[in-house]
Amino acid sequence: MSDPSSxxxxxxxxxxxxxxxxxxxxxxxxxxxxxxxxxENTRRAYRHDVRAFFLSQYGTDADPVLVRCFLSQTAPxxxxxxxxxxxxxxxxxxxxxxxxxxxxxxxxxxxxxxxVGLTTADPGEHVDGEKVVAYRNTRGITPELAxxxxxxxxxxxxxxxxxxxxxxLLLENALRRSEVVGLCIGDFDAEACVISIxxxxxxxxxxxxxxxxxxxxxxxxxxxxxxRAHTAEEPLFINVSPAAFGRxxxxxxxxxxxxxxxxxxxxxxxxxxxxxxHTAITIALDASGGDIRRVQRxxxxxxxxxxxxxxxxxxxxxxxxxxxxxxxxxxxSESG
Numbered sequence: 001m002s003d004p005s006s007x008x009x010x011x012x013x014x015x016x017x018x019x020x021x022x023x024x025x026x027x028x029x030x031x032x033x034x035x036x037x038x039x040e041n042t043r044r045a046y047r048h049d050v051r052a053f054f055l056s057q058y059g060t061d062a063d064p065v066l067v068r069c070f071l072s073q074t075a076p077x078x079x080x081x082x083x084x085x086x087x088x089x090x091x092x093x094x095x096x097x098x099x100x101x102x103x104x105x106x107x108x109x110x111x112x113x114x115x116v117g118l119t120t121a122d123p124g125e126h127v128d129g130e131k132v133v134a135y136r137n138t139r140g141i142t143p144e145l146a147x148x149x150x151x152x153x154x155x156x157x158x159x160x161x162x163x164x165x166x167x168x169l170l171l172e173n174a175l176r177r178s179e180v181v182g183l184c185i186g187d188f189d190a191e192a193c194v195i196s197i198x199x200x201x202x203x204x205x206x207x208x209x210x211x212x213x214x215x216x217x218x219x220x221x222x223x224x225x226x227x228r229a230h231t232a233e234e235p236l237f238i239n240v241s242p243a244a245f246g247r248x249x250x251x252x253x254x255x256x257x258x259x260x261x262x263x264x265x266x267x268x269x270x271x272x273x274x275x276x277x278h279t280a281i282t283i284a285l286d287a288s289g290g291d292i293r294r295v296q297r298x299x300x301x302x303x304x305x306x307x308x309x310x311x312x313x314x315x316x317x318x319x320x321x322x323x324x325x326x327x328x329x330x331x332x333s334e335s336g
Contacts, residue, residue, distance in 0.1 A: 028064040029071065033112040041178060041251070049105030053085055071110065071119045079126035082106060086127065096130035103129060138313045140279025145267055146171055152261045159240045161222040163257055166237060168215040169195075170258075170273055174280035174298050175209070177251050177273040185223070186232025190216050207300070281307075282314050290315065 030050055034043045054062040054070075070078070082103060089099045107127070113119045141149070150167055154160035169175050179197045187196040187206070193216050196206040211219075223230065226238070228246060235248030254273055262271035277299075284295045285307075292307040301307055312318075 029067050029113050029116075029118060030062055030064070030109060032116065033109055036112065039178075045101075046105050046108065049102045050109055052102060053106045056085055056088060057081055067109070068118070071113050071121070073121065075121040075123045076126065078110065078121055079123035082123060082127045100129040103127060138278045138282065138310045140275050140277075140282050141267065141271070143283055145265070146276075146279055146283070148265045149261055149267060149271075152264045155221075158222070158225045161218070161225050162237060162240060163261060165215065165218040165222045166254065166257065167261070167276070168212070168218050170276040171280050172212055172215055173209055174277045174284070174300075176277060177254055180273070181235075181237065181249050181251050181254055183236040184232060185230050185234050185236050188219055188223075188236055190220055278310075281310050285311050285314050 030047070034046055037043045037046065051062050054060065054066060058066060060066065070081070073081070085106075086099060086103060089102060094102075107124050110119065110121065110123065114122065140146075150164065150171070153163040153167070155164050166180065169180055175197065182198050183195060189195070193211050193213065194208045195211060196208050198206055219236075223236075228234075237249040237254075239245060239247045239249055239253060258271060258273050258276065262268065281295060281299050284298050285292070288294050290311050292304055292311055295310075296304060296307055299307065299310075
């Protein structure tokens, strides 16, 4: 296995006489990679995961010099480093999805370095990711529980008006958390009954989403209750607490709102905005008789296969087949 100390030993001494000449220092490959990503959430995740690798392997941050020294290794040497790191993550009992994400971030850094001619190594074929079952639980909550959740906001208050509008967007339009908090006032067109969202992987491009009359009215009542001037660039949903009034609602803030409303309704503590997206998609599949093409317009999933997983989970086809086999295999006394 590759020894991380050999990479550290290759780092030039910053106190050496020639170290003041910054033109001799390696360019910041990690910063270049992050600047290539449009989403701040994506940049934050990549930065966190790449730093985690260097802190784990070398006990120090991913500064430009250390990154370039790592990238100067051969593919087998890089692979050995990644396999050491993977073994450590498994030993720390991290989930398969987390391990894959951490490895993927480092491999993305290496791929980007290849694109800009800073390495020719490709260690990816030597490092296997963990097996992950995608979309294991996509059912969300029942329509009855969703209606109970919608009854929780006190719509006589500004907070209640805002929270009710948020829940409608999550449950009627299956919006993602980032799509909701990324909305600006100018994205809402009450007359046309639409909002324009920045969809997943769409960069600055927006797509129009049709709203129900109920959601339009809920958003209008919320906006009219806000004691502030409205400009198109301002966030549509804001923090309404006295200490931070007017600041744009964050993804973490939306999560906390849903969690608190779920607690008030006596629903599972782990309920999240994404679980409400699952709920909307599952209810839509039920209502449409499993018409995945129509529901794809609601969910905006790029692949129909993803909706097939939702539909299989909704219908519990495995459970249905198990019951059929049980009836076939039952002895006469048991079936009687």
